[in-house]
Amino acid sequence: MKSVMIDLDETICSPAYLKEVNKYLKSNYKYEEIDTYFVEDIIPEDKREQFLDYFYKNVNVYDHAEIFPRAIEVIENLSKHYEIYIVSAFVDKRRVFESGIMAQYKYHWILKNLPFIDPKKIIFTGSKHKVLCDIKIDDKVSNLKGYGETKLLLDHMHNRKYSFEELNSLGIKRVQDWNQIEAELLGGIENDIS
Numbered sequence: 001m002k003s004v005m006i007d008l009d010e011t012i013c014s015p016a017y018l019k020e021v022n023k024y025l026k027s028n029y030k031y032e033e034i035d036t037y038f039v040e041d042i043i044p045e046d047k048r049e050q051f052l053d054y055f056y057k058n059v060n061v062y063d064h065a066e067i068f069p070r071a072i073e074v075i076e077n078l079s080k081h082y083e084i085y086i087v088s089a090f091v092d093k094r095r096v097f098e099s100g101i102m103a104q105y106k107y108h109w110i111l112k113n114l115p116f117i118d119p120k121k122i123i124f125t126g127s128k129h130k131v132l133c134d135i136k137i138d139d140k141v142s143n144l145k146g147y148g149e150t151k152l153l154l155d156h157m158h159n160r161k162y163s164f165e166e167l168n169s170l171g172i173k174r175v176q177d178w179n180q181i182e183a184e185l186l187g188g189i190e191n192d193i194s
Protein backbone atom coordinates (compact mmCIF):
# COMPACT_ATOMS: atom_id res chain seq x y z
CA MET A 1 0.00 0.00 0.00
CA LYS A 2 1.43 3.35 -0.97
CA SER A 3 1.71 6.12 1.58
CA VAL A 4 0.31 9.65 1.26
CA MET A 5 1.52 12.70 3.19
CA ILE A 6 -1.25 15.27 3.54
CA ASP A 7 -0.60 18.75 4.89
CA LEU A 8 -3.21 20.28 7.22
CA ASP A 9 -3.26 24.10 6.95
CA GLU A 10 -4.54 25.46 3.64
CA THR A 11 -4.67 21.91 2.28
CA ILE A 12 -7.40 20.25 4.38
CA CYS A 13 -8.65 23.34 6.17
CA SER A 14 -8.09 27.04 6.47
CA PRO A 15 -7.54 28.02 10.12
CA ALA A 16 -9.08 31.37 11.06
CA TYR A 17 -5.83 33.40 10.99
CA LEU A 18 -7.29 36.06 8.70
CA LYS A 19 -10.42 36.43 10.82
CA GLU A 20 -8.23 37.04 13.90
CA VAL A 21 -5.93 39.46 12.06
CA ASN A 22 -8.94 41.39 10.75
CA LYS A 23 -10.40 41.50 14.26
CA TYR A 24 -7.11 42.79 15.61
CA LEU A 25 -6.52 45.39 12.89
CA LYS A 26 -10.22 46.20 12.59
CA SER A 27 -9.73 45.57 8.87
CA ASN A 28 -11.57 43.55 6.27
CA TYR A 29 -8.89 41.76 4.25
CA LYS A 30 -9.99 38.87 2.07
CA TYR A 31 -7.92 35.77 1.29
CA GLU A 32 -7.86 36.68 -2.40
CA GLU A 33 -5.96 39.87 -1.51
CA ILE A 34 -3.15 38.14 0.36
CA ASP A 35 -0.16 36.73 -1.44
CA THR A 36 2.14 36.17 1.56
CA TYR A 37 2.42 32.69 3.05
CA PHE A 38 1.88 33.92 6.64
CA VAL A 39 -1.34 35.91 6.91
CA GLU A 40 -0.01 37.92 9.88
CA ASP A 41 2.67 39.41 7.63
CA ILE A 42 0.05 41.96 6.64
CA ILE A 43 0.22 43.40 10.17
CA PRO A 44 2.46 46.49 10.29
CA GLU A 45 5.85 45.53 11.73
CA ASP A 46 5.56 47.75 14.81
CA LYS A 47 2.32 46.01 15.84
CA ARG A 48 3.37 42.43 15.13
CA GLU A 49 4.92 41.60 18.52
CA GLN A 50 1.83 42.87 20.30
CA PHE A 51 -0.36 40.79 18.01
CA LEU A 52 1.66 37.63 18.73
CA ASP A 53 1.32 38.21 22.50
CA TYR A 54 -2.43 38.51 22.11
CA PHE A 55 -2.63 35.62 19.63
CA TYR A 56 -0.87 32.95 21.68
CA LYS A 57 -2.77 33.88 24.85
CA ASN A 58 -6.27 34.14 23.43
CA VAL A 59 -6.78 32.48 20.09
CA ASN A 60 -7.35 28.96 18.80
CA VAL A 61 -7.56 29.42 15.04
CA TYR A 62 -8.91 25.86 14.73
CA ASP A 63 -12.13 26.76 16.57
CA HIS A 64 -13.34 28.33 13.34
CA ALA A 65 -11.25 26.54 10.73
CA GLU A 66 -13.01 26.21 7.38
CA ILE A 67 -12.80 22.79 5.80
CA PHE A 68 -12.14 22.82 2.04
CA PRO A 69 -14.99 21.35 -0.02
CA ARG A 70 -14.90 17.52 -0.11
CA ALA A 71 -11.51 17.34 1.66
CA ILE A 72 -12.67 15.03 4.48
CA GLU A 73 -14.71 12.77 2.19
CA VAL A 74 -11.87 12.38 -0.33
CA ILE A 75 -9.30 11.68 2.42
CA GLU A 76 -11.61 9.01 3.85
CA ASN A 77 -11.87 7.42 0.38
CA LEU A 78 -8.11 7.66 -0.05
CA SER A 79 -7.61 5.92 3.31
CA LYS A 80 -9.21 2.77 1.85
CA HIS A 81 -6.45 2.51 -0.76
CA TYR A 82 -3.48 4.32 0.77
CA GLU A 83 -1.73 4.67 4.11
CA ILE A 84 -2.47 8.26 5.14
CA TYR A 85 -0.17 10.48 7.19
CA ILE A 86 -1.30 13.95 8.25
CA VAL A 87 1.85 16.05 8.47
CA SER A 88 1.84 19.56 9.88
CA ALA A 89 4.37 22.08 11.15
CA PHE A 90 3.64 24.00 14.34
CA VAL A 91 6.82 25.76 15.48
CA ASP A 92 6.69 29.53 15.11
CA LYS A 93 10.33 30.63 15.08
CA ARG A 94 9.32 33.99 16.52
CA ARG A 95 7.64 32.28 19.51
CA VAL A 96 9.23 28.85 19.91
CA PHE A 97 7.94 28.27 23.47
CA GLU A 98 4.41 29.61 23.03
CA SER A 99 3.79 27.82 19.73
CA GLY A 100 3.78 24.41 21.50
CA ILE A 101 0.05 24.95 22.07
CA MET A 102 -0.49 24.80 18.29
CA ALA A 103 0.48 21.10 18.25
CA GLN A 104 -2.31 20.43 20.74
CA TYR A 105 -4.88 22.48 18.80
CA LYS A 106 -3.98 20.74 15.56
CA TYR A 107 -3.95 17.26 17.16
CA HIS A 108 -7.43 17.74 18.64
CA TRP A 109 -8.78 19.15 15.37
CA ILE A 110 -7.49 16.15 13.42
CA LEU A 111 -8.91 13.64 15.94
CA LYS A 112 -12.30 15.34 15.79
CA ASN A 113 -12.56 15.94 12.04
CA LEU A 114 -10.60 13.00 10.63
CA PRO A 115 -11.58 10.21 13.07
CA PHE A 116 -10.60 7.50 10.55
CA ILE A 117 -6.92 8.58 10.68
CA ASP A 118 -4.69 6.48 12.94
CA PRO A 119 -3.46 8.96 15.62
CA LYS A 120 -0.04 7.31 15.33
CA LYS A 121 0.09 8.57 11.75
CA ILE A 122 -0.12 12.22 12.72
CA ILE A 123 3.31 13.81 12.38
CA PHE A 124 4.24 17.26 13.62
CA THR A 125 7.35 18.53 11.91
CA GLY A 126 8.60 21.50 9.96
CA SER A 127 11.01 19.21 8.08
CA LYS A 128 8.43 17.74 5.73
CA HIS A 129 11.00 17.22 2.96
CA LYS A 130 12.43 14.43 5.16
CA VAL A 131 9.15 12.50 5.22
CA LEU A 132 9.41 9.48 2.93
CA CYS A 133 5.86 9.19 1.62
CA ASP A 134 5.22 8.06 -1.96
CA ILE A 135 2.61 10.73 -2.58
CA LYS A 136 2.59 14.22 -1.11
CA ILE A 137 -0.12 16.89 -1.02
CA ASP A 138 0.72 20.40 0.22
CA ASP A 139 0.17 24.07 -0.58
CA LYS A 140 3.83 25.02 -0.06
CA VAL A 141 6.39 24.14 -2.71
CA SER A 142 9.34 23.67 -0.31
CA ASN A 143 7.35 21.01 1.57
CA LEU A 144 7.11 18.97 -1.62
CA LYS A 145 10.85 18.79 -2.19
CA GLY A 146 12.72 15.56 -1.44
CA TYR A 147 11.44 12.02 -1.92
CA GLY A 148 8.07 11.39 -3.55
CA GLU A 149 6.78 9.90 -6.78
CA THR A 150 3.65 12.07 -6.99
CA LYS A 151 3.63 15.61 -5.64
CA LEU A 152 0.46 17.66 -5.74
CA LEU A 153 0.44 21.39 -5.00
CA LEU A 154 -2.96 22.76 -3.99
CA ASP A 155 -3.44 26.04 -5.84
CA HIS A 156 -3.39 29.19 -3.68
CA MET A 157 -2.62 32.87 -4.26
CA HIS A 158 0.64 32.54 -2.33
CA ASN A 159 2.00 29.78 -4.61
CA ARG A 160 0.97 31.27 -7.97
CA LYS A 161 4.41 32.80 -8.43
CA TYR A 162 5.61 29.32 -9.44
CA SER A 163 5.21 28.74 -13.16
CA PHE A 164 4.14 25.47 -14.75
CA GLU A 165 7.72 24.95 -15.99
CA GLU A 166 9.25 25.53 -12.55
CA LEU A 167 6.84 23.12 -10.90
CA ASN A 168 7.33 20.60 -13.67
CA SER A 169 11.10 20.65 -13.18
CA LEU A 170 10.49 19.80 -9.49
CA GLY A 171 8.11 16.97 -10.38
CA ILE A 172 5.16 18.91 -8.91
CA LYS A 173 1.68 19.11 -10.40
CA ARG A 174 -0.69 21.96 -9.50
CA VAL A 175 -4.21 20.88 -8.57
CA GLN A 176 -7.24 23.15 -8.13
CA ASP A 177 -9.28 21.34 -5.49
CA TRP A 178 -10.09 18.03 -3.81
CA ASN A 179 -12.14 16.85 -6.81
CA GLN A 180 -8.95 16.97 -8.84
CA ILE A 181 -6.94 15.27 -6.08
CA GLU A 182 -9.54 12.50 -6.03
CA ALA A 183 -9.31 12.11 -9.81
CA GLU A 184 -5.49 12.04 -9.68
CA LEU A 185 -5.22 9.46 -6.91
CA LEU A 186 -8.39 7.39 -7.19
CA GLY A 187 -9.33 7.73 -10.87
CA GLY A 188 -7.08 4.87 -11.97
CA ILE A 189 -8.02 2.68 -9.02
CA GLU A 190 -11.74 3.04 -9.68
CA ASN A 191 -11.19 2.18 -13.36
CA ASP A 192 -9.26 -0.94 -12.28
CA ILE A 193 -12.17 -2.05 -10.10
CA SER A 194 -14.83 -1.44 -12.77
Ligand SMILES: [Mg+2]
Nearest residue numbers: 007009010139
Ligand atom coordinates in the same frame (compact mmCIF):
# COMPACT_ATOMS: atom_id res chain seq x y z
MG1 LIG B 1 -0.04 24.22 4.39
